[in-house]
Amino acid sequence: MILAVICVVFFGLALLGMPLVWALLFTSVATIWIFGLFYPLEAIFLAYIGSVEPLHLAAIPLFIFAGELMTHGGVGRRLIGFASSLLSFMPGGLGVVTVSACTMFGSVSGSAIADSAAIGSVMIPSMAERGYPRPFAAALIAVAGTIGVLMPLSIPLLVYGFVGNVSIRELLVSGVLPGFMLALGLMLLCVRKGRQLGCDIGGPMPARSEIWTSFKAVLPALGLPAVILGGIMTGTFTPTEAASIAVIYGLVLAVWVYGEVRLQQVPKLMLNSFITSAVVMLVVGATGALSWLITVEQIPAQLAASIQAISANKYVFLLLLNVALILVGIFLEPLPSLILTAPLFIPTGKAFGVDPVHLGLIMVFNLVIGLYTPPVGGTLFVAAKMANVGMVAISRELIPMFAVAILVLLAVTYVEAIPMALVWLTR
Amino acid sequence: MIDLSVAVLAAALLAVMFANVAARAALNANIAWNTEFGEFVLLWATFLGGAAAARRRAHMRIAEFVEAMPRRIRYAVEVATRLAVVVILAFLVWRGFLLALQTMDQQMTMLGWPVGVQYLAMPAGSALALVFVLHETALVVAGEQPRPDDEITLQLPAE
Numbered sequence: 001m002i003l004a005v006i007c008v009v010f011f012g013l014a015l016l017g018m019p020l021v022w023a024l025l026f027t028s029v030a031t032i033w034i035f036g037l038f039y040p041l042e043a044i045f046l047a048y049i050g051s052v053e054p055l056h057l058a059a060i061p062l063f064i065f066a067g068e069l070m071t072h073g074g075v076g077r078r079l080i081g082f083a084s085s086l087l088s089f090m091p092g093g094l095g096v097v098t099v100s101a102c103t104m105f106g107s108v109s110g111s112a113i114a115d116s117a118a119i120g121s122v123m124i125p126s127m128a129e130r131g132y133p134r135p136f137a138a139a140l141i142a143v144a145g146t147i148g149v150l151m152p153l154s155i156p157l158l159v160y161g162f163v164g165n166v167s168i169r170e171l172l173v174s175g176v177l178p179g180f181m182l183a184l185g186l187m188l189l190c191v192r193k194g195r196q197l198g199c200d201i202g203g204p205m206p207a208r209s210e211i212w213t214s215f216k217a218v219l220p221a222l223g224l225p226a227v228i229l230g231g232i233m234t235g236t237f238t239p240t241e242a243a244s245i246a247v248i249y250g251l252v253l254a255v256w257v258y259g260e261v262r263l264q265q266v267p268k269l270m271l272n273s274f275i276t277s278a279v280v281m282l283v284v285g286a287t288g289a290l291s292w293l294i295t296v297e298q299i300p301a302q303l304a305a306s307i308q309a310i311s312a313n314k315y316v317f318l319l320l321l322n323v324a325l326i327l328v329g330i331f332l333e334p335l336p337s338l339i340l341t342a343p344l345f346i347p348t349g350k351a352f353g354v355d356p357v358h359l360g361l362i363m364v365f366n367l368v369i370g371l372y373t374p375p376v377g378g379t380l381f382v383a384a385k386m387a388n389v390g391m392v393a394i395s396r397e398l399i400p401m402f403a404v405a406i407l408v409l410l411a412v413t414y415v416e417a418i419p420m421a422l423v424w425l426t427r
Numbered sequence: 428m429i430d431l432s433v434a435v436l437a438a439a440l441l442a443v444m445f446a447n448v449a450a451r452a453a454l455n456a457n458i459a460w461n462t463e464f465g466e467f468v469l470l471w472a473t474f475l476g477g478a479a480a481a482r483r484r485a486h487m488r489i490a491e492f493v494e495a496m497p498r499r500i501r502y503a504v505e506v507a508t509r510l511a512v513v514v515i516l517a518f519l520v521w522r523g524f525l526l527a528l529q530t531m532d533q534q535m536t537m538l539g540w541p542v543g544v545q546y547l548a549m550p551a552g553s554a555l556a557l558v559f560v561l562h563e564t565a566l567v568v569a570g571e572q573p574r575p576d577d578e579i580t581l582q583l584p585a586e
Binding site for chain 1: 480
């Protein structure tokens with residue numbers, strides 16, 4: 001009952017365009033007021049402050065800042081250079097290059113929109129020039145840009161770990177195989193498309209020296225995920241400390257090694273990253289306030305009980321979860337929906353015996369699909385804008401890619417070993 | 428002014444975090460006041476950053492449905508939701524300020540500063556945001572349609 005009121009009030013306000021932070025706080029206060037609950041309102045505000053206070057959350061602004069530095073530092077262009085020297089011999093080579101460049105870029109930037117924008121700005125024009133239809137190029141960028149969010153340094157996985165108190169290290173590891181599966185699926189589609197169109201049937205293998213030159217250019221950029229992951233996996237530093245190292249690394253790389261960012265631009269980039277992160281963290285805080293209320297009212301337990309009344313089967317729960325998250329993902333961007341639903345689904349999932357790491361990956365994968373589900377979505381917008389094509393045209397090209405993503409999602413959800421095998425090995 | 432404070436706090440946070448790694452690597456020791464100071468900085472940076480975001484209208488919201496509404500209904504909705512934001516922000520300022528006052532005589536363990544100074548970040552940031560939202564509300568009432576600052580909104584992470 002309370003959950004229903006919370007949902008109605010919150011979604012009502014959110015769909016009417018009220019910013020999410022304030023809609024959440026408004027919902028918390030209004031719910032207490034409507035039901036005449038005897039909680040001191042101070043508890044809500046303390047939860048609001050307390051949820052953004054822990055120092056490990058500093059990883060969020062710092063990783064965003066590091067990603068900004070890498071994005072503006074000319075990393076994208078060099079990754080494309082490397083990928084095309086290595087892979088453009090294949091049929092559909094340009095598409096394959098796009099997918100692999102997106103995968104690599106995602107693991108240095110952690111952001112799907114930055115990924116789509118950085119790779120798309122170069123690859124959409126060159127695919128169009130080669131003879132690919134623009135809507136196809138745009139659709140490919142919209143989907144491939146999200147692969148990075150599954151790869152290590154993913155900001156959504158990081159946020160899920162903080163919100164749900166789940167091991168960041170295990171979460172990051174769990175995304176690797178699903179990310180590669182999605183990339184592989186998209187590459188196969190590109191190879192088929194390249195053959196079909198006949199505009200990109202592949203060429204000779206480039207000289208080894210050419211591959212080596214382009215590899216040397218990206219080596220410093222690829223060093224970042226290596227250092228960060230290595231450090232986190234071996235326990236040398238915490239994810240938060242890793243974030244500060246990533247910033248220093250990105251700074252040196254962007255300003256001195258690649259020389260594409262001037263030192264005077266750095267404060268502006270830092271300010272923008274921190275404002276972006278404040279927006280995210282305040283939503284985290286406001287959700288903290290609401291989930292305090294949800295917890296004291298024992299709503300997750302009731303929810304689990306009412307789902308268990310339908311079926312006690314873990315897979316039925318997961319199916320309901322998939323469907324619910326796809327619906328949520330159509331309306332909301334991944335990060336806020338993740339922050340909103342995680343406090344509800346983690347305890348419920350535990351009641352059904354779902355590992356919180358597995359659950360986190362399912363949630364992120366699921367919600368990220370919303371980024372390119374028409375009619376609204378972050379990477380979809382960026383790609384459509386860059387390619388200058390309409391939603392209907394993109395949607396048609398999206399269908400097979402969407403099917404691939406759903407197949408991988410189902411595999412990741414119902415075959416626990418796919419995301420979890422590497423986690424079990426390193427546990 | 429707010430932007431400058433956020434930038435300075437951000438730089439301080441980065442310095443604190445990096446100092447901790449460096450100290451552990453070089454001296455094999457953690458800096459004792461590091462966590463408290465870091466949390467203090469993070470809290471202020473976040474709430475002031477929230478105010479800066481309010482000025483740029485960069486807070487995450489779903490605008491698609493409102494924008495699709497007929498003009499007169501849209502006008503009413505835009506005004507009403509902003510008034511509701513004004514109410515909740517005023518509430519946050521008022522209660523947050525009381526909360527900060529109550530905790531002024533508690534001291535932080537390592538730094539010895541009053542806890543209230545840390546908690547003041549929430550009402551202070553909310554008060555600044557309130558000013559910006561009031562300004563925006565006035566614009567909306569006057570029939571303008573304030574646009575968000577694209578530079579920030581395009582950068583939202585993870586999406």
